[in-house]
Amino acid sequence: xxxxxxxxxxxxxxxxxxxxxxxxxxxxxxxxxxxxxxxxxxxxxxxxxxxxxxxxxxxxxxxxxxxxxxxxxxxxxxxxxxxxxxxxxxxxxxxxxxxxxxxxxxxxxxxxxxxxxxxxxxxxxxxx
Numbered sequence: 001x002x003x004x005x006x007x008x009x010x011x012x013x014x015x016x017x018x019x020x021x022x023x024x025x026x027x028x029x030x031x032x033x034x035x036x037x038x039x040x041x042x043x044x045x046x047x048x049x050x051x052x053x054x055x056x057x058x059x060x061x062x063x064x065x066x067x068x069x070x071x072x073x074x075x076x077x078x079x080x081x082x083x084x085x086x087x088x089x090x091x092x093x094x095x096x097x098x099x100x101x102x103x104x105x106x107x108x109x110x111x112x113x114x115x116x117x118x119x120x121x122x123x124x125x126x127x128x
Contacts, residue, residue, distance in 0.1 A: 001023075001024075001025045001026050001099050001100070001101045001117045002022075002023065002024045002119075003021055003022075003023055003095040003097060003117060003118060004021065004022045004023075004095075004119055004120075005019060005020065005021050005093065005094065005095045005119045005120065005121060005122040006019070006020045006022070006122060007019040007020045007122060008093060008122030008123045008124045009124070009125070010125045010126075010127065011085055011124075011125070011126055011127070012126070012127050013085060013086055013087055013126055013127065014084060014085065015085050015126070016081070016082060016083045016084075016085065017082050017085065017124060018079055018081050018082070019035065019079065019080040019082065019095075019122060019124075020077055020078075020079055021033065021035070021077060021078045021079075021080075022075070022077050023076045023077065023078070023095075023097070024076060025099075026097070026099040028073065028076040029052060029053070029073060030052045030053065031052040031098045031099050032050065032052050032097065032098050033049070033050055033052075033071065033078045033095065033096070033097045034046060034048055034049030034050065034058075034069070034095075034096050034097070034110070034115065035047045035048050035049075035069070035080050035094065035095060035096065036093075036094050036108075036110060036115070036118070037091040037092065037093045037094070037124075038091055038092045038094070038121075039088075039090065039091035040091070042091075044094075044108070044110075045060060045062070045110075046060060046110025046111040046115075047059070047063055047080070047093070048060070048063065048067055048069040048080060048111070049069065049110075049111045049112070049113055050069045050070070050071050050078060052098075055071055057069055058111045058112060059111075060111070062088075063082075063089075066082065066083050066084045066085075067080060067081065067082050068080070068083075069081075078095065080093070082124070085126045086126060087126045087127065087128045088126075089124060089126050090124060090125050090126050091123075091124060092121040092122070092123050092124075093122055093124055094118045094119055094120075094121045095118060095119045096108075096115040096117065096119075097115065097117050098113055098114060098115060098116055099116060100116035101116070101117050104116070104117070106118075
């Protein structure tokens, strides 16, 4: 299971970024994929998820209406479009999936899913 994030960076408040998560090693269409973020000194927060099969989406209340998650099946890639960014959106963003890596027992619950693998993360900084 590979999850490679990209697209983070520095942006002013009110701006936009699009994060990408390129995946491989599992049946992309069949499993939920999502994003969580980790702010300095805070617990991780599930931000968004897209379901396997029906592509039903879920969002944290803090980002609903500003973020949009989509899945591009031809590229095995999930995107997180982030609009109207706020300084409180600053943090590291990680792509996550339900699929476990062999010999790993990671497990974390958020937005209705048990997440078992995540990538290395991409940093988002929103300046005021």
